[in-house]
Amino acid sequence: MKLVVALVLVATTVRADRVDPDHVPMAATLRQAFGTQVWRGNGIELHDVSCRAGGESLACAANDHGRVLHASGTGAGAVIQELASFTGGVDVASIICQSTRCGVEISHGDWHLMTTLARFEMDSLCEHTRTMATVPIRCTAAGCTLGPAPTNDGSAGSVAIAGNEADAIARVLARRLGRPCGGSACTIDARVECDSSGCAGDGGLTSITSCDVRP
Amino acid sequence: MKALALIVISAVASADPAPSSHPLVAILQWAFGDDVWTCGGSVDACKLELHHVRCTALHHSLRCDADGYTRVDGQKAGYLIGELAAATGVAEVAEIACESPAATTCAISIRAGDATIAADVGTGSHGVRCDREACVIDGNPISDALLAAAIAARRGIACEDASCTVAARVRCTTATADAGLTTVSRCDVR
Numbered sequence: 001m002k003l004v005v006a007l008v009l010v011a012t013t014v015r016a017d018r019v020d021p022d023h024v025p026m027a028a029t030l031r032q033a034f035g036t037q038v039w040r041g042n043g044i045e046l047h048d049v050s051c052r053a054g055g056e057s058l059a060c061a062a063n064d065h066g067r068v069l070h071a072s073g074t075g076a077g078a079v080i081q082e083l084a085s086f087t088g089g090v091d092v093a094s095i096i097c098q099s100t101r102c103g104v105e106i107s108h109g110d111w112h113l114m115t116t117l118a119r120f121e122m123d124s125l126c127e128h129t130r131t132m133a134t135v136p137i138r139c140t141a142a143g144c145t146l147g148p149a150p151t152n153d154g155s156a157g158s159v160a161i162a163g164n165e166a167d168a169i170a171r172v173l174a175r176r177l178g179r180p181c182g183g184s185a186c187t188i189d190a191r192v193e194c195d196s197s198g199c200a201g202d203g204g205l206t207s208i209t210s211c212d213v214r215p
Numbered sequence: 216m217k218a219l220a221l222i223v224i225s226a227v228a229s230a231d232p233a234p235s236s237h238p239l240v241a242i243l244q245w246a247f248g249d250d251v252w253t254c255g256g257s258v259d260a261c262k263l264e265l266h267h268v269r270c271t272a273l274h275h276s277l278r279c280d281a282d283g284y285t286r287v288d289g290q291k292a293g294y295l296i297g298e299l300a301a302a303t304g305v306a307e308v309a310e311i312a313c314e315s316p317a318a319t320t321c322a323i324s325i326r327a328g329d330a331t332i333a334a335d336v337g338t339g340s341h342g343v344r345c346d347r348e349a350c351v352i353d354g355n356p357i358s359d360a361l362l363a364a365a366i367a368a369r370r371g372i373a374c375e376d377a378s379c380t381v382a383a384r385v386r387c388t389t390a391t392a393d394a395g396l397t398t399v400s401r402c403d404v405r
Binding site for chain 1: 269270271272273274275276277289290292293294296297298299300301304305306307
């Protein structure tokens with residue numbers, strides 16, 4: 001009897017931890033468009049989400065762990081509506097939902113840049129985080145220098161990064177600027193501003209992250 | 216009492232369409248502006264008629280056009296595409312006609328004249344023969360110049376002289392959206 005009660009309690013607890021994806025606005029839209037299988041475990045991970053509308057043709061595509069999924073008609077219209085209201089466009093690099101929260105990365109590498117530039121960012125209401133000014137980044141074979149730019153401790157400083165971290169950020173910048181870059185031959189200069197807001201219009205359940213990368 | 220009378224007179228004279236609770240109308244009004252309504256002196260006489268509503272979306276370029284001159288860009292276009300898609304599955308329709316902002320119902324024609332044709336002919340497949348003023352549907356006469364004009368237009372015939380006749384096989388489907396407040400019609404005319 002005790003065993004049965006324990007099993008019921010465990011089952012109830014597990015069930016309580018489960019998120020109903022239909023209660024997560026962005027997740028519900030993506031499941032409706034691309035199929036319920038996009039929700040795996042407790043989340044969604046889609047990359048290269050791209051939509052088109054023209055007359056009688058409404059279509060979206062997304063990469064789900066290497067598999068390209070397609071949506072059309074009503075489902076595509078709902079994705080277009082959601083993306084347009086949150087981002088003003090219909091193409092985004094990634095959408096990741098974990099539990100009840102979803103994040104949208106507008107261009108490839110935005111999340112990476114946002115994290116790397118944390119020291120130069122300030123937070124405000126509505127989980128809104130942004131760089132306080134344009135941050136110059138210079139990457140060479142020896143590593144990357146971020147700044148000088150205003151930092152969140154009130155000073156104006158620079159940060160040096162090296163190794164894999166520097167390689168990764170150099171690759172993001174090169175891709176965004178359309179420049180070839182690889183190995184020790186990579187030298188690149190960029191000016192970056194990032195913005196991430198959690199107030200996307202669905203009760204703060206979806207955050208939008210965007211970085212502007214210029215030469 | 217005088218003040219109340221003035222308020223009533225003022226409301227009737229301005230005949231502004233009120234913000235609508237009809238989902239499609241609300242988005243059309245938000246997207247294109249209150250100009251989408253044509254009011255004939257009183258609110259109850261307001262009509263919304265948009266022709267060739269066409270939306271496109273590509274990257275960060277979203278826009279919708281209607282009647283060749285009205286247009287809307289960006290976020291509003293995204294909402295309108297979503298609304299049209301939810302009702303019709305497409306982002307381009309020939310006509311949207313709504314009655315009054317107070318008790319609004321809308322009819323969407325996917326192709327020109329679909330709502331008129333479906334209203335008279337009904338769903339399913341029917342044989343229709345029309346002259347300039349009236350039609351015969353499966354042998355039953357019906358006097359509706361609008362239906363005759365719609366059938367002629369879909370067959371690409373001007374039908375201007377009295378001897379004109381147009382015959383067609385018509386197949387219509389209808390669906391409702393917005394909890395029954397919007398009727399969507401699609402007809403094949405061959």
